[in-house]
Amino acid sequence: MLNEYGRLRQVAIRRPEVAFSDDARIDAEWRELNYHARPALGPASEEHRTLEALLSSVGAEIVALGEGEGLTLDSLYVRDALIITPKGLVKCRMGKPARHKEPAINAAFIGLPIAGEIVSPGRIEGGDLVWLDDLTLLVGIGYRTNMAAVEQLRAILGNSITVHAFDLPHYKGRGDVFHLMSVLSPVDHDLAVVHLPLMPVRLVELLEDRGIGLVDVPEAEFPTMACNVLALAPRHAVMVANNPLTANLLRDAGCKVEIIKADDISRKGEGGPTCLTRPLARG
Numbered sequence: 001m002l003n004e005y006g007r008l009r010q011v012a013i014r015r016p017e018v019a020f021s022d023d024a025r026i027d028a029e030w031r032e033l034n035y036h037a038r039p040a041l042g043p044a045s046e047e048h049r050t051l052e053a054l055l056s057s058v059g060a061e062i063v064a065l066g067e068g069e070g071l072t073l074d075s076l077y078v079r080d081a082l083i084i085t086p087k088g089l090v091k092c093r094m095g096k097p098a099r100h101k102e103p104a105i106n107a108a109f110i111g112l113p114i115a116g117e118i119v120s121p122g123r124i125e126g127g128d129l130v131w132l133d134d135l136t137l138l139v140g141i142g143y144r145t146n147m148a149a150v151e152q153l154r155a156i157l158g159n160s161i162t163v164h165a166f167d168l169p170h171y172k173g174r175g176d177v178f179h180l181m182s183v184l185s186p187v188d189h190d191l192a193v194v195h196l197p198l199m200p201v202r203l204v205e206l207l208e209d210r211g212i213g214l215v216d217v218p219e220a221e222f223p224t225m226a227c228n229v230l231a232l233a234p235r236h237a238v239m240v241a242n243n244p245l246t247a248n249l250l251r252d253a254g255c256k257v258e259i260i261k262a263d264d265i266s267r268k269g270e271g272g273p274t275c276l277t278r279p280l281a282r283g
Helices: 023-029 041-057 102-110 147-157 201-209 244-252 263-267
Strands: 008-013 061-064 082-085 088-091 114-117 129-133 136-141 162-167 184-188 191-194 213-216 230-233 236-240 256-260 278-282
Touching: 008 041, 008 102, 008 230, 041 061, 041 230, 041 256, 041 263, 082 102, 082 147, 082 278, 088 102, 102 278, 114 147, 129 184, 136 147, 147 162, 162 201, 184 230, 191 201, 201 213, 213 244, 236 244, 244 256
Parallel strands: 008 061, 088 114, 136 162, 191 213, 236 256
Antiparallel strands: 008 278, 082 088, 129 136, 184 191, 230 236
Protein backbone atom coordinates (compact mmCIF):
# COMPACT_ATOMS: atom_id res chain seq x y z
CA MET A 1 0.00 0.00 0.00
CA LEU A 2 1.40 3.37 -1.03
CA ASN A 3 0.32 5.70 1.73
CA GLU A 4 1.83 7.20 4.87
CA TYR A 5 -0.60 5.79 7.47
CA GLY A 6 -1.17 2.06 6.94
CA ARG A 7 0.22 -0.36 9.50
CA LEU A 8 3.97 -0.61 9.05
CA ARG A 9 5.02 -4.02 7.76
CA GLN A 10 8.62 -3.32 6.74
CA VAL A 11 10.79 -0.27 7.42
CA ALA A 12 14.43 0.64 6.82
CA ILE A 13 16.51 2.46 9.42
CA ARG A 14 20.18 3.23 10.00
CA ARG A 15 21.32 3.06 13.58
CA PRO A 16 23.44 5.86 15.10
CA GLU A 17 26.27 3.38 15.67
CA VAL A 18 26.55 3.21 11.86
CA ALA A 19 25.60 6.75 10.79
CA PHE A 20 27.55 8.53 13.54
CA SER A 21 30.24 5.83 13.68
CA ASP A 22 32.39 7.38 16.40
CA ASP A 23 33.28 10.64 18.10
CA ALA A 24 35.81 11.51 15.42
CA ARG A 25 33.16 11.51 12.67
CA ILE A 26 30.75 13.49 14.84
CA ASP A 27 33.41 16.08 15.65
CA ALA A 28 34.41 16.39 12.00
CA GLU A 29 30.92 16.76 10.53
CA TRP A 30 28.26 18.18 12.82
CA ARG A 31 29.01 21.86 12.23
CA GLU A 32 29.54 21.47 8.48
CA LEU A 33 26.20 19.66 8.18
CA ASN A 34 24.39 22.47 10.02
CA TYR A 35 23.44 20.56 13.16
CA HIS A 36 22.20 22.84 15.93
CA ALA A 37 24.46 21.13 18.46
CA ARG A 38 26.86 18.21 18.65
CA PRO A 39 24.98 14.89 18.90
CA ALA A 40 26.27 12.33 21.39
CA LEU A 41 26.55 8.73 20.24
CA GLY A 42 25.52 7.02 23.50
CA PRO A 43 22.29 8.98 24.06
CA ALA A 44 21.50 8.80 20.33
CA SER A 45 21.75 5.00 20.38
CA GLU A 46 19.47 4.79 23.40
CA GLU A 47 16.88 7.09 21.80
CA HIS A 48 16.99 5.13 18.55
CA ARG A 49 16.46 1.81 20.34
CA THR A 50 13.22 3.22 21.78
CA LEU A 51 12.06 4.14 18.28
CA GLU A 52 12.96 0.70 16.96
CA ALA A 53 11.01 -0.94 19.76
CA LEU A 54 7.92 1.03 18.75
CA LEU A 55 8.36 0.01 15.11
CA SER A 56 8.66 -3.64 16.15
CA SER A 57 5.63 -3.37 18.45
CA VAL A 58 3.29 -3.06 15.46
CA GLY A 59 4.91 -6.03 13.72
CA ALA A 60 7.20 -4.12 11.38
CA GLU A 61 10.23 -5.95 9.99
CA ILE A 62 13.31 -3.80 10.59
CA VAL A 63 15.78 -3.50 7.72
CA ALA A 64 18.98 -2.15 9.29
CA LEU A 65 21.14 -0.37 6.70
CA GLY A 66 24.90 -0.65 6.99
CA GLU A 67 27.97 1.50 6.45
CA GLY A 68 29.16 2.73 3.08
CA GLU A 69 31.97 4.88 1.76
CA GLY A 70 31.05 8.55 1.78
CA LEU A 71 28.18 8.39 4.25
CA THR A 72 27.82 11.22 6.78
CA LEU A 73 25.92 11.82 10.01
CA ASP A 74 22.90 12.70 7.85
CA SER A 75 22.64 9.09 6.66
CA LEU A 76 20.70 8.53 9.90
CA TYR A 77 17.75 10.17 8.11
CA VAL A 78 17.04 7.35 5.70
CA ARG A 79 13.75 8.56 4.23
CA ASP A 80 15.40 11.12 2.00
CA ALA A 81 17.56 8.92 -0.23
CA LEU A 82 14.90 6.70 -1.84
CA ILE A 83 11.35 6.84 -3.16
CA ILE A 84 9.01 3.84 -2.95
CA THR A 85 6.88 3.35 -6.08
CA PRO A 86 4.67 0.57 -7.50
CA LYS A 87 7.55 -0.36 -9.81
CA GLY A 88 10.25 -0.47 -7.13
CA LEU A 89 12.75 2.00 -5.71
CA VAL A 90 13.67 5.31 -7.29
CA LYS A 91 17.10 6.57 -6.30
CA CYS A 92 17.04 10.26 -5.43
CA ARG A 93 19.53 12.90 -6.40
CA MET A 94 19.86 14.61 -3.06
CA GLY A 95 19.50 18.37 -2.76
CA LYS A 96 22.22 18.39 -0.08
CA PRO A 97 25.50 17.64 -1.92
CA ALA A 98 27.10 15.89 1.07
CA ARG A 99 24.42 13.19 0.79
CA HIS A 100 24.86 12.27 -2.88
CA LYS A 101 26.21 8.76 -2.15
CA GLU A 102 23.33 7.66 0.08
CA PRO A 103 20.79 6.57 -2.57
CA ALA A 104 23.00 3.92 -4.19
CA ILE A 105 24.27 2.62 -0.85
CA ASN A 106 20.81 2.40 0.71
CA ALA A 107 19.27 0.79 -2.37
CA ALA A 108 21.96 -1.91 -2.38
CA PHE A 109 21.21 -2.81 1.24
CA ILE A 110 17.44 -2.91 0.70
CA GLY A 111 17.67 -5.05 -2.42
CA LEU A 112 14.32 -4.18 -4.03
CA PRO A 113 13.99 -3.70 -7.80
CA ILE A 114 15.18 -0.31 -9.08
CA ALA A 115 12.51 1.53 -11.05
CA GLY A 116 14.70 4.48 -11.94
CA GLU A 117 17.05 7.20 -10.80
CA ILE A 118 16.77 10.98 -10.72
CA VAL A 119 19.70 12.62 -12.50
CA SER A 120 21.00 16.17 -12.98
CA PRO A 121 19.55 18.78 -13.31
CA GLY A 122 16.92 17.09 -11.16
CA ARG A 123 17.21 17.07 -7.39
CA ILE A 124 14.79 15.46 -4.99
CA GLU A 125 14.64 14.22 -1.39
CA GLY A 126 12.18 11.75 0.08
CA GLY A 127 11.01 14.15 2.75
CA ASP A 128 9.38 16.20 0.00
CA LEU A 129 7.10 13.33 -1.09
CA VAL A 130 3.85 12.14 0.46
CA TRP A 131 1.68 9.33 -0.90
CA LEU A 132 -1.98 10.12 -0.19
CA ASP A 133 -3.03 6.79 -1.68
CA ASP A 134 -1.86 4.26 -4.27
CA LEU A 135 -2.56 6.64 -7.15
CA THR A 136 -1.79 10.07 -5.68
CA LEU A 137 1.64 11.48 -4.88
CA LEU A 138 2.25 14.95 -3.41
CA VAL A 139 5.61 16.67 -3.99
CA GLY A 140 6.97 19.82 -2.37
CA ILE A 141 9.10 22.09 -4.56
CA GLY A 142 11.77 23.91 -2.58
CA TYR A 143 15.52 24.13 -2.14
CA ARG A 144 15.88 20.32 -1.90
CA THR A 145 13.49 19.27 -4.72
CA ASN A 146 12.89 20.86 -8.12
CA MET A 147 10.51 20.50 -11.06
CA ALA A 148 13.15 18.84 -13.24
CA ALA A 149 13.11 15.92 -10.81
CA VAL A 150 9.32 15.87 -10.72
CA GLU A 151 9.15 15.54 -14.50
CA GLN A 152 11.64 12.66 -14.39
CA LEU A 153 9.63 11.01 -11.64
CA ARG A 154 6.39 11.37 -13.61
CA ALA A 155 8.03 9.59 -16.55
CA ILE A 156 9.15 6.75 -14.27
CA LEU A 157 5.74 6.38 -12.61
CA GLY A 158 3.66 6.51 -15.79
CA ASN A 159 0.20 7.85 -16.41
CA SER A 160 -1.56 5.79 -13.73
CA ILE A 161 -0.11 7.94 -10.91
CA THR A 162 -1.20 11.55 -10.41
CA VAL A 163 1.61 13.74 -9.14
CA HIS A 164 0.66 17.07 -7.55
CA ALA A 165 3.53 19.55 -7.09
CA PHE A 166 3.34 22.49 -4.67
CA ASP A 167 5.76 25.35 -4.11
CA LEU A 168 7.14 25.48 -0.56
CA PRO A 169 7.93 28.76 1.21
CA HIS A 170 11.42 30.22 1.47
CA TYR A 171 11.08 30.08 5.29
CA LYS A 172 14.67 30.06 6.69
CA GLY A 173 16.38 29.82 3.32
CA ARG A 174 18.66 27.51 1.41
CA GLY A 175 20.66 26.29 4.38
CA ASP A 176 17.63 25.06 6.30
CA VAL A 177 16.17 21.57 6.01
CA PHE A 178 12.56 22.29 5.05
CA HIS A 179 10.60 19.53 3.36
CA LEU A 180 6.96 18.98 2.52
CA MET A 181 6.84 16.62 5.51
CA SER A 182 7.96 19.51 7.71
CA VAL A 183 4.36 20.72 7.41
CA LEU A 184 2.37 17.59 6.49
CA SER A 185 2.20 14.18 8.16
CA PRO A 186 -0.79 11.95 7.33
CA VAL A 187 -1.89 9.73 10.23
CA ASP A 188 -4.98 8.15 8.63
CA HIS A 189 -6.84 8.22 5.32
CA ASP A 190 -8.90 11.14 6.62
CA LEU A 191 -6.55 12.87 9.06
CA ALA A 192 -3.24 14.72 8.75
CA VAL A 193 -1.00 16.77 11.01
CA VAL A 194 -0.17 20.10 9.39
CA HIS A 195 1.19 23.56 10.13
CA LEU A 196 -1.20 25.81 8.24
CA PRO A 197 0.86 29.04 8.27
CA LEU A 198 3.50 27.40 6.04
CA MET A 199 1.19 25.24 3.91
CA PRO A 200 0.64 25.91 0.19
CA VAL A 201 -2.95 27.09 -0.31
CA ARG A 202 -3.62 24.66 -3.16
CA LEU A 203 -2.47 21.80 -0.96
CA VAL A 204 -4.80 22.82 1.87
CA GLU A 205 -7.67 22.96 -0.61
CA LEU A 206 -6.79 19.54 -2.06
CA LEU A 207 -6.79 17.95 1.40
CA GLU A 208 -10.08 19.61 2.30
CA ASP A 209 -11.65 18.53 -1.00
CA ARG A 210 -10.72 14.94 -0.13
CA GLY A 211 -12.37 15.18 3.28
CA ILE A 212 -9.07 14.98 5.18
CA GLY A 213 -9.28 16.55 8.62
CA LEU A 214 -6.39 18.75 9.69
CA VAL A 215 -4.67 18.79 13.08
CA ASP A 216 -3.01 22.21 13.01
CA VAL A 217 0.23 22.34 15.00
CA PRO A 218 0.37 25.45 17.23
CA GLU A 219 3.00 28.05 16.34
CA ALA A 220 4.89 27.43 19.60
CA GLU A 221 5.40 23.74 18.79
CA PHE A 222 6.36 23.93 15.13
CA PRO A 223 10.07 24.61 15.89
CA THR A 224 10.16 21.51 18.11
CA MET A 225 9.05 19.26 15.23
CA ALA A 226 5.49 18.65 16.41
CA CYS A 227 4.48 18.36 12.76
CA ASN A 228 6.94 15.53 12.09
CA VAL A 229 4.70 12.62 13.08
CA LEU A 230 5.17 9.03 11.93
CA ALA A 231 2.11 6.83 11.62
CA LEU A 232 2.77 3.31 12.92
CA ALA A 233 -0.76 2.34 11.91
CA PRO A 234 -3.96 4.31 11.24
CA ARG A 235 -4.41 6.82 14.07
CA HIS A 236 -1.43 5.35 15.94
CA ALA A 237 1.52 7.72 15.75
CA VAL A 238 4.92 8.50 17.22
CA MET A 239 6.22 12.03 17.79
CA VAL A 240 9.06 13.71 19.66
CA ALA A 241 8.66 14.83 23.27
CA ASN A 242 7.81 18.29 24.57
CA ASN A 243 4.92 18.93 22.18
CA PRO A 244 1.98 18.46 24.58
CA LEU A 245 -0.50 20.71 22.75
CA THR A 246 -0.17 18.79 19.50
CA ALA A 247 -0.21 15.44 21.29
CA ASN A 248 -3.50 16.37 22.95
CA LEU A 249 -4.98 17.55 19.64
CA LEU A 250 -4.11 14.16 18.16
CA ARG A 251 -5.69 12.33 21.09
CA ASP A 252 -8.81 14.46 20.71
CA ALA A 253 -8.93 13.27 17.08
CA GLY A 254 -8.93 9.65 18.26
CA CYS A 255 -5.22 8.89 17.91
CA LYS A 256 -2.98 6.79 20.11
CA VAL A 257 0.18 8.85 20.57
CA GLU A 258 3.63 7.48 21.38
CA ILE A 259 6.15 10.01 22.69
CA ILE A 260 9.91 9.57 22.31
CA LYS A 261 12.82 11.55 23.69
CA ALA A 262 14.82 12.43 20.61
CA ASP A 263 17.29 15.19 21.44
CA ASP A 264 20.29 13.53 19.79
CA ILE A 265 18.61 11.72 16.91
CA SER A 266 16.11 14.42 15.99
CA ARG A 267 16.36 17.89 17.47
CA LYS A 268 20.06 18.51 16.87
CA GLY A 269 19.90 17.42 13.23
CA GLU A 270 16.32 18.56 12.46
CA GLY A 271 15.11 15.09 11.53
CA GLY A 272 12.06 13.69 13.28
CA PRO A 273 10.47 10.22 13.22
CA THR A 274 9.44 10.39 9.56
CA CYS A 275 13.01 11.33 8.58
CA LEU A 276 14.52 8.51 10.63
CA THR A 277 12.52 5.82 8.82
CA ARG A 278 12.05 4.69 5.21
CA PRO A 279 8.79 2.73 5.18
CA LEU A 280 9.05 -0.04 2.60
CA ALA A 281 5.68 -1.73 3.04
CA ARG A 282 2.43 -0.82 4.76
CA GLY A 283 -0.80 -2.74 4.97
